[in-house]
Amino acid sequence: MLTALGGRCPAAQTGAVQTPRFAAFAGLAAAAVALGVAEVVAILTGATTSPLVSVGGVVIDAVPASVKDFAVAVFYTYDKLALQVGTLLILAVFAAGVGILATRRMVYGYAGIGLFALVGAAAALTRHDAPWYAFVPTLVGAAAGAGVLRWLLVRPPVQTIDERRVFLRAAGGTLAAAFVAGLTARWWATRRGVQADRAAVRIPAVPDTAAPLPPQADAGLPDLAPFVTPNKDFYLIDTTLVVPQVSPDDWTLRIHGRVEKPLTLNFKELLARPMIERYVTLACVSNDVGGGLIGNAKWQGVRIADLLDEVRPKAGADQVVSRSVDGFTAGTPTALLRDGRDAMLAIAMNGEPLPIEHGFPVRMVVPGLYGYVSATKWLAELELTSFADFDAYWIKRGWAREGPIKTQSRIDTPRDGGNPAAGPVTIAGVAWAQHRGISKVEVRVDGGPWQEATLAAVPSIDTWRQWTLRWTATPGRHRLTVRATDNGGDTQTEAVAPPDPDGATGWHSVQVDVR
Ligand SMILES: Nc1nc2c(c(=O)[nH]1)N[C@H]1C(S)=C(S)[C@@H](COP(=O)(O)O)O[C@H]1N2
Numbered sequence: 006m007l008t009a010l011g012g013r014c015p016a017a018q019t020g021a022v023q024t025p026r027f028a029a030f031a032g033l034a035a036a037a038v039a040l041g042v043a044e045v046v047a048i049l050t051g052a053t054t055s056p057l058v059s060v061g062g063v064v065i066d067a068v069p070a071s072v073k074d075f076a077v078a079v080f081y082t083y084d085k086l087a088l089q090v091g092t093l094l095i096l097a098v099f100a101a102g103v104g105i106l107a108t109r110r111m112v113y114g115y116a117g118i119g120l121f122a123l124v125g126a127a128a129a130l131t132r133h134d135a136p137w138y139a140f141v142p143t144l145v146g147a148a149a150g151a152g153v154l155r156w157l158l159v160r161p162p163v164q165t166i167d168e169r170r171v172f173l174r175a176a177g178g179t180l181a182a183a184f185v186a187g188l189t190a191r192w193w194a195t196r197r198g199v200q201a202d203r204a205a206v207r208i209p210a211v212p213d214t215a216a217p218l219p220p221q222a223d224a225g226l227p228d229l230a231p232f233v234t235p236n237k238d239f240y241l242i243d244t245t246l247v248v249p250q251v252s253p254d255d256w257t258l259r260i261h262g263r264v265e266k267p268l269t270l271n272f273k274e275l276l277a278r279p280m281i282e283r284y285v286t287l288a289c290v291s292n293d294v295g296g297g298l299i300g301n302a303k304w305q306g307v308r309i310a311d312l313l314d315e316v317r318p319k320a321g322a323d324q325v326v327s328r329s330v331d332g333f334t335a336g337t338p339t340a341l342l343r344d345g346r347d348a349m350l351a352i353a354m355n356g357e358p359l360p361i362e363h364g365f366p367v368r369m370v371v372p373g374l375y376g377y378v379s380a381t382k383w384l385a386e387l388e389l390t391s392f393a394d395f396d397a398y399w400i401k402r403g404w405a406r407e408g409p410i411k412t413q414s415r416i417d418t419p420r421d422g423g424n425p426a427a428g429p430v431t432i433a434g435v436a437w438a439q440h441r442g443i444s445k446v447e448v449r450v451d452g453g454p455w456q457e458a459t460l461a462a463v464p465s466i467d468t469w470r471q472w473t474l475r476w477t478a479t480p481g482r483h484r485l486t487v488r489a490t491d492n493g494g495d496t497q498t499e500a501v502a503p504p505d506p507d508g509a510t511g512w513h514s515v516q517v518d519v520r
């Protein structure tokens with residue numbers, strides 16, 4: 006029957022007649038137009054999110070669930086470019102496939118674009134605070150894409166060199182135009198992002214200030230991590246394709262779920278609450294022994310415990326799920342947030358409003374826990390639930406439900422592979438056991454005895470601690486090894502474990518060739 010229809014209008018009803026190569030190219034052009042047009046329409050309708058980014062986000066969230074090792078390798082390194090290129094490649098392969106399918110039957114092509122649009126619309130609509138019309142850019146984009154697919158494929162097959170030129174010019178030109186339009190729109194959206202909003206934030210004065218830094222907190226040695234990590238050097242880890250732009254004017258926090266008295270706060274109301282200011286060292290569970298996914302900052306914000314007291318969690322609400330505007334979730338034990346530690350909704354980092362990439366306008370900071378179970382950036386809601394009822398983002402992907410930071414230490418100077426001159430050398434580094442505190446750091450040269458390092462002063466048990474040890478270096482190759490002990494008397498284990506599932510263990514060591 007379809008063949009009969011096809012008899013009347015072969016190309017439109019059954020399929021187009023181009024060779025697979027041209028069809029794949031047409032599919033790419035159609036996808037580029039769909040995404041480019043959607044991007045432009047999104048900007049025109051005032052959406053803060055881009056369809057490409059939404060679809061990319063779905064791709065990212067879908068892939069690691071099934072391919073866990075891939076997730077570990079790709080998503081926990083902070084190579085955003087790899088993430089973006091990878092997403093584009095997946096989309097390109099899909100688009101080329103849709104083009105080829107369309108040559109079998111045009112309807113298949115439309116169905117492929119429809120599927121694409123469905124994912125895009127769903128992604129846009131399920132974002133936090135998405136307006137009801139969030140699907141419109143995707144819809145318009147998909148319609149434009151379908152039109153382009155038809156225009157490129159439903160024409161006589163490319164046979165002569167001349168036809169080939171016409172086709173390539175049409176498809177290539179369309180693709181390039183869509184690309185430029187999309188990029189321009191994106192550039193424009195980023196430019197009118199929330200930088201100005203951030204600059205306008207006035208950080209309220211805090212009566213409850215951080216303990217002043219002890220004068221000897223920082224040895225100030227070259228190569229040694231400074232006690233306070235400057236914002237621009239602070240490590241970055243997240244699953245977003247582009248940094249969410251959340252204006253304080255639109256920001257609200259909903260605290261809900263298993264509570265007696267749900268609460269919604271806007272940014273002004275949050276700023277009006279009593280605040281604390283504390284030094285807290287954040288660490289990523291993916292940090293390898295000796296790695297740099299750790300940083301220390303002075304944070305200012307509102308105590309989470311105060312907010313929980315106010316909403317009154319119901320019995321059994323043993324988990325607080327923090328959710329970001331882009332759907333990332335972290336699950337933190339309710340009891341731990343109320344045990345007296347300085348867990349906060351932070352609005353400032355080292356005296357400035359939160360940098361946009363570190364979660365502006367509001368993020369969580371919880372002393373003692375790895376970031377993936379506590380440090381939600383671009384915070385949108387806190388939901389009281391139970392661990393039995395919900396697994397947060399990385400838990401679904403195989404990481405441990407609980408993420409207390411393990412005791413660790415690192416040698417910063419001399420560097421691995423360094424060539425210090427013989428004679429007196431200062432070995433130095435940092436050690437951390439957040440919320441337990443560091444009581445001892447020891448260093449071993451080659452197979453020698455453990456020597457106790459001098460510990461720098463710290464404002465609290467929630468930060469890392471610098472340490473130094475004078476060593477009289479003798480010419481030749483040496484291995485320096487460090488280990489730390491926490492205030493509970495537990496020395497970090499020598500047993501080597503990878504970051505997955507709950508944090509790396511083992512002793513850090515460096516090899517030096519003394520001149
Ligand atoms: N919204 C959001 N918040 C997030 C994440 C994320 O992927 N999305 N990653 C978490 C992880 S794994 C870590 S280690 C910290 C890192 O915070 P930073 O980028 O400010 O250093 O943020 C946490 N908060």
Ligand SMILES: [Mo]
Nearest residue numbers: 289290376377
């Ligand atoms: Mo992390």
